[in-house]
Amino acid sequence: MGRADRPFGIVSIGAVMSDQRDDDGIVLTEAQKRARRSRSIAIALALAALVILFYVMTLVKGPGVLIRPI
Amino acid sequence: MSLVSEGTDFRGPLAASALAEPSLATVGDYVALMKPRVMSLVVFTALVGLAVAPGSLHPITAFTALLCIAVGAGAAGALNMWYDADVDAMMTRTSRRPVPMGRVRPGEALAFGLTLAGFAVVTLGLLVNWFAAALLAFTIFFYVVIYTVWLKRSTPQNIVIGGAAGAFPPMIGWAAVTGSLSLEPVLLFLIIFFWTPPHFWALALYRADDYARAGIPMLPVVSGDRSTRRQILLYTALLVPLGLAPWLFGYTGALYGATAIAAGAIMLGLGCQVLRERLPAERASRNLFAFSVLYLFLLFAVLLVERGWGGLIVRLAS
Numbered sequence: 455m456g457r458a459d460r461p462f463g464i465v466s467i468g469a470v471m472s473d474q475r476d477d478d479g480i481v482l483t484e485a486q487k488r489a490r491r492s493r494s495i496a497i498a499l500a501l502a503a504l505v506i507l508f509y510v511m512t513l514v515k516g517p518g519v520l521i522r523p524i
Numbered sequence: 525m526s527l528v529s530e531g532t533d534f535r536g537p538l539a540a541s542a543l544a545e546p547s548l549a550t551v552g553d554y555v556a557l558m559k560p561r562v563m564s565l566v567v568f569t570a571l572v573g574l575a576v577a578p579g580s581l582h583p584i585t586a587f588t589a590l591l592c593i594a595v596g597a598g599a600a601g602a603l604n605m606w607y608d609a610d611v612d613a614m615m616t617r618t619s620r621r622p623v624p625m626g627r628v629r630p631g632e633a634l635a636f637g638l639t640l641a642g643f644a645v646v647t648l649g650l651l652v653n654w655f656a657a658a659l660l661a662f663t664i665f666f667y668v669v670i671y672t673v674w675l676k677r678s679t680p681q682n683i684v685i686g687g688a689a690g691a692f693p694p695m696i697g698w699a700a701v702t703g704s705l706s707l708e709p710v711l712l713f714l715i716i717f718f719w720t721p722p723h724f725w726a727l728a729l730y731r732a733d734d735y736a737r738a739g740i741p742m743l744p745v746v747s748g749d750r751s752t753r754r755q756i757l758l759y760t761a762l763l764v765p766l767g768l769a770p771w772l773f774g775y776t777g778a779l780y781g782a783t784a785i786a787a788g789a790i791m792l793g794l795g796c797q798v799l800r801e802r803l804p805a806e807r808a809s810r811n812l813f814a815f816s817v818l819y820l821f822l823l824f825a826v827l828l829v830e831r832g833w834g835g836l837i838v839r840l841a842s
Contacts, residue, residue: 486546486547493547507588511585511651515651
C-alpha cells in the first residue's frame with residue numbers, strides 16, 4: 455500500500471500539520487498504480503489458491519488432516 | 525507488504541533509496557526473485573525423490589509436497605538475493621536482478637522470502653508430514669545462513685559445502701512419501717552434492733573476473749586457474765562412480781546403468797579437456813558447464829522413468 459492510500463488516522467502528526475502534504479500526499483504515477491494493482495491481484499490469487507489447496511486436501515485426507523504425527 | 529513499503533532499512537546502502545519512491549516492483553520481479561530456473565531443477569529432483577520412494581501418496585498430496593518444495597526454494601532464492609544485493613550489483617551475470625536494479629527494495633525481498641518460507645514449511649508440515657517440513661526448513665536455513673551469509677564470502681569451499689542445500693530436494697521428496705530416510709535418497713543427495721563443484725567451478729573459470737570484482741573467494745580467484753581445473757577433475761572422478769551407485773546397489777535397471785556409464789564417461793572426458801585447457805581459452809569449461817546440467821538431468825530422468833514412472837501411474841490409478 456503506498457503512502458497516499460493510508461487511512462487518515464495513521465498519517466503522522468507532522469504530515470497532518472503540513473497543509474501542503476495533506477492536500478496532495480504522494481500521488482502515484484500510472485506505472486506505480488499498475489504495478490501495485492498487479493501485485494494486489496497476485497496476492498489475492500495466491501491466497502485463494504491456498505484456501506482451495508487446504509479445502510481439497512481436507513477432502514483428500516478427511517477431517518483429521520491437521521492431526522499429524524510429529 | 526505495506527510495512528516494508530515504508531522503507532524499512534534492513535541492510536546496506538541499497539536500501540537507502542527505499543524511502544524515496546513507492547514501489548514499481550511487478551509480479552515478474554517477484555517471480556525473478558524466486559530464481560525460477562533453479563527452482564525448476566529443485567522441483568525436478570524432488571519429483572524424482574518422491575516418485576522413487578516406496579509407498580503411496582495421493583496425487584494431490586504429491587502435488588502439494590512439490591508445490592511447497594518449489595515455494596521453499598523460491599523463498600531461499602529471494603532471501604539470497606536480499607543478502608547478496610551488494611555483490612550481485614558488481615557482477616555482470618547478476619547485476620540485472622530485481623534488487624540491484626532497484627525494482628525491488630531489499631526490505632521487500634526480505635519480507636517476501638520470509639513469508640514464502642514460513643508458508644511453505646508450515647503448509648508442508650500440516651498437509652504432508654512434519655519430517656519433510658523440517659528437512660525443507662533446514663534446507664532453506666542451510667542455503668540462506670550457512671551458504672549465503674557465512675560460506676559464500678569467506679571460503680573457496682563455499683559451493684562445496686553450500687552445495688548440500690541444492691542436494692536436499694530429492695531427500696525431501698522421499699521424506700514426503702515415507703516420513704523417513706534411507707540409503708537410496710542419500711545416494712541421490714550425494715550425486716547432486718558431488719555434481720555441484722565441477723558444475724559451478726566450470727562456470728567460475730570463465731567468470732573469475734566477475735567473482736574477483738565482487739570479492740567472492742571462488743576457487744579460481746583464490747587458488748588460481750590450474751588448481752581449479754585439477755579440483756574439477758577430482759570431483760568429476762568422484763561423481764562418476766556415485767552416479768553409478770544406484771545401479772550398483774541394485775536400485776535401478778540396465779537403462780540407468782548404461783546412461784550413467786555413458787554420461788559419466790563424457791563428464792570425465794570433458795573434465796580432462798578442462799584440465800588440459802589453458803587461459804584465455806574457455807571452450808572446455810563452457811562445454812563442461814553445459815553438459816553437467818544435461819548429465820544430472822539424464823540420470824534423474826532415467827531414474828524417474830525406470831523407478832518412478834510406473835509407480836506414479838499406479839498411484840494415479842488407485
